[in-house]
Amino acid sequence: MLKLKRILQEMGQPQAALAQSLNLSSATIAQLVNHNLWPRRLDGEVLRGRIRGFLTESGANDAAIANAFDVVDPPCANTAGPALVKEPSGEDEPMLLPKQTLQPATRKAFGLFRDPFDELQCAQDMWVSPEIRYVREAMYQTARHGGFLAVEGESGAGKSTLRRDLVNRIAENSDPVMIIEPYVLASEDNDAKGKSLKSTHIAESMMAAIAPLSKPKSSPEARFAQLHKALKESHAAGYRHCLVIEEAHSLPVPTLKHLKRILELEVGFTKLVSIIMIGQPELGVKLSERNADVREVVQRCERVKLMPVEHSRLGEFLTFRFDRVGKVLGDVIDEGAIEATAVRLSQPTRHGGRDGTVSLLYPLAIGNLVIAAMNLAAQLGVPKVTADVVKGV
Structure with a gap:
């Protein structure tokens, strides 16, 4: 580590200000002051001169400027030396870039x-660990044979990748499964934030996928009866139906409850629709066993998590x-x-x-x-x- 780091701290100058003055990135300056790693594309002596100029303009004394490029070792955690590295500088980059x-x-x-x-x-191109393989197979079996599945994962965990893989796998295997994906653009869990996804919207998406030439009925009751009939006819033709809802953490509680009723559409002993919900960890909060409003959904829904x-x-x-x-x-x-x-x-x-x-x-x-x-x-x-x-x- 260079003494330059302590000098900047004593003057109250952030490393970002030095980086801006030198027209370099903050990461390059961090490497320079913390590890004495200088960018090879620049002349070292010229860069030192520009840094001295910055220190002079910032009010550093001559002794500090003369020693700015001396290398010092940070003290060990159990020593009483000045904690040059441990002091909070306020310049830590966010952990997630x-x-x-x-x-x-x-x-x-x-x-x-x-x-x-x-x-x-x-x-x-998809890397598959044993944990990912389990979630992947759970989604596929739900689509093929029925069920109610919630897939939870942090942003960037690979949820959308698994959804794309499911659609691709069913197409490649020529499985007789219709994947129905309602649009969730601007979807929020209440109308104050945005547009909430309601059961009527889901029914319209299902009708558009199963019977695209049919004109939807005007009343909700007639529309759901029309959907049930279309599902029976599609099932008689040899198809299964899987409703896949992304961003499911944005579903309002009433819609979650209505999904149970969609799941109960059947002919004989055969369920006509399977459901896969994909969302961030907030979905798990809504599906908590302590949430009495959705207890009927929780009892029927299998939950799996995408781990890091x-x-x-x-x-x-x-x-x-x-x-x-x-x-x-x-x-x-x-x-x-x-x-x-x-x-x-x-x-x-x-x-x-x-x-x-x-x-x-x-x-x-x-x-x-x-x-x-x-x-x-x-x-x-x-x-x-x-x-x-x-x-x-």
Whole structure:
């Protein structure tokens, strides 16, 4: 670590101000002050002169400027030395990064022609762990044979990928299943925030998919009777029907209750509709056993969760992703960087008086962090992403 870090703190100057003055990224400055890693594309002596100029303009004294580039080791946690690193600077980057894009210079530096974390082009691009395989199969069996399933997962956990995989799998297998997906654009759980998805809207979507040439009846009762008849005729023709609702955490409670009635549409002993709800963890809150308003739904609905990538499988996940774009993981990222990624995407927590860790190792978060680290490595001119580069993002 450079003394420059402490000097900036003493002057009340954020590293972001130095980065802006030098026309460099905050991540590059973080690598410089924390790890003495200088961007190779710039002349080091010229850059030092510009930093001295910034310090002079900010009111630093001559002694501080002269020693700014001295390297000092941060004190150990059990020493009484000044906690240069432990002091909160107010500059910590958010743990979860926004969408990252591979820069042209990064593609050239690592010989990549495709983004390893880009949208999947086919089912073979999907990494499947034992946990994901279970959720995937639960969705498929529900679509094929009936049932009521709720799939919960954090943003970026792969929920939409599994929905696309289900639709693709049924099409490839020529399964006689109609997938019905109501539009959920601007859907909210109450009309004060946006448009709530009501059972009438769902019925209209089902009619449009099953009997697109039929004119919907005007009254709700007649419309639902018309839907029931259409479902019976479609079933007689050999089809099953699966209602898939994304963003299901935005469903209002009355609509959740009405889904049970849709599930009860039947001919003889055969249920005519299976239902798969896909949503964020808020869906689980609505489906809580303590919520008396939806107890009839809770009793009939199976719930599965999409868990984060296991720490021990992170290397496997990254290897798969880079293999899909024709690149050996070890040529881009070293082992230390993989461990640093796992640590960076772990959040300390305290529950029931005990310290613990919450994993944020979801595919989207992993991809954004790794791409940001690759962009930084290319900017610094280092041949591989290392642990220090990941820490500097």
